[in-house]
Amino acid sequence: MQFEELVEKLVHRMQEGTFIQGTISQPRYKSEGLQKVKLKPVEIKKEVHIQFEYHYERILKHENIKVADIQPALQQLLEQFKQMQAEFTDEKAHIQLTKKFKVSWKAEKATSTKTVDLSHNRKKNYLLDDATPYPFLIRLGVQSAEGKVKKQKYDKFRQINRFVEFIDDALVHLPKDRPVRILDFGSGKSYLTFALYHYLHIEKGLDIRVTGLDLKKEVIEECNVIAKDLGYDQLEFLVGDINDYNDETAVDMVVTLHACDVATDMALARAVKWGAEVILSVPCCQHELFSQVQSPALDVMLQHGLIKERFSALATDSIRAELLTLVGYDAQLLEFIDMEHTPKNILIRGFKTGKSPSAEAIGKYEAFRDLLNAKPFLERALKDAGYLS
Ligand SMILES: C[S@@+](CC[C@H](N)C(=O)[O-])C[C@H]1O[C@@H](n2cnc3c(N)ncnc32)[C@H](O)[C@@H]1O
Secondary structure (H helix, E strand, O other): OHHHHHHHHHHHHHHOOOEEEEEEEEEEEEEEEEEEEEEEEEEEEEEEEEEEEEEEEOOEEEEEEEEHHHHHHHHHHHEEEEEEEEOOOEEEEEEOOOOOOEEEEEEEEEOOOOOOOOHHHHOOOOOOOOOOHEEEEEHHOOOOOOEEHHHHHHHHHHHHHHHHHHHHHHHHOOOOOEEEEEEEOOOOOOHHHHHHHHHHHHOOOOOOOEEEEOOOHHHHHHHHHHHHOOOOOOEEEOOOHHOOOOOOOOOOOEEEEOOOOOOHHHHHHHHHHHOOOEEEEEOOOOOHHHOOOOOHHHHHHHHHHHHHHHHHHHHHHHHHHHHHHHHEEEEEEEEEOOOOOOOOOOEEEEOOOOOOOHHHHHHHHHHHHHHHHOHHHHHHHHHHOOOOO
């Protein structure tokens, strides 16, 4: 089979609706950094799209392309790889591309005909179902008494669901032989705190003890009343500043959702200090680096306020991930939620490895920091605590 025929065949199968999912792997050019791409059909605003999930070494990105316009993107992608596994309603294909783009297509017939279920694909993303009434979501005003998610709360519902998905993925890193200690810093109204308690304790039956911490006294009082009413006896809320919170010696998982500015850094520093196995943190507004960043080499970008703001935010999260790596975490920056729903769409994920950093990694970080003239809060906090020299 020729390369053009392969592209045509795949496009045809995607457009006729018999493509279930696929993975394109084995890059031809390692330098590109893209390791594999997963494809699946999804329905967005009543139109079928193919979702491309790009796997880089430490980053995951998504792109949805209308199935009607899929040809150029698919062709361009296949040109960069040597292998594809594709599942269709009637067969599974193992596709191999040679150096000279000759194609081998080996298919295995499906024992029974499978169906492409777009609604299932969508629903799978929601660990909390949007049609089931959950007492905590009703109390928090996200759902009506009948369990319908309120229109103005849908973004919040989507965010907590996505966060719970990340928590679910991290479960293998948490201890199984004792209660799991979890801290939610800057918990605010605590949609996430309640959701994770519900999911991990009520649905999964895990033995957990959860604390939400926030500066706002009234909000915390209200959260404690709700927790008590719901009988969530291993969930407590405390008033306090993250930076002064010293009540713990060991915590297994630290989460934050939109903790303002350097409050995220405070939480990351605490998590490192406690040796948390899992860190999941979606940062919020970032001001620290914006006021520091200065670099003649980047003037062309930084002269524009808007670019400077976005650049500072991205650089801040890159610095955070790098610092976590330097203190023994496998740190990744992942897409939290589609840009169309919130611009605050990066999640920092850290799994503890305890690995010491190489001199090269330290040098790379320092060069980046110095290029920007940055003096990151997190670096200072980690140095003060003796984790960095
Ligand atoms: C944007 S809200 C997010 C609340 C919640 N996590 C959510 O996503 O709904 C940020 C919260 O962080 C809290 N916060 C900011 N700095 C803090 C600090 N130093 N210590 C404790 N809480 C802090 C604020 O009071 C606020 O409730």
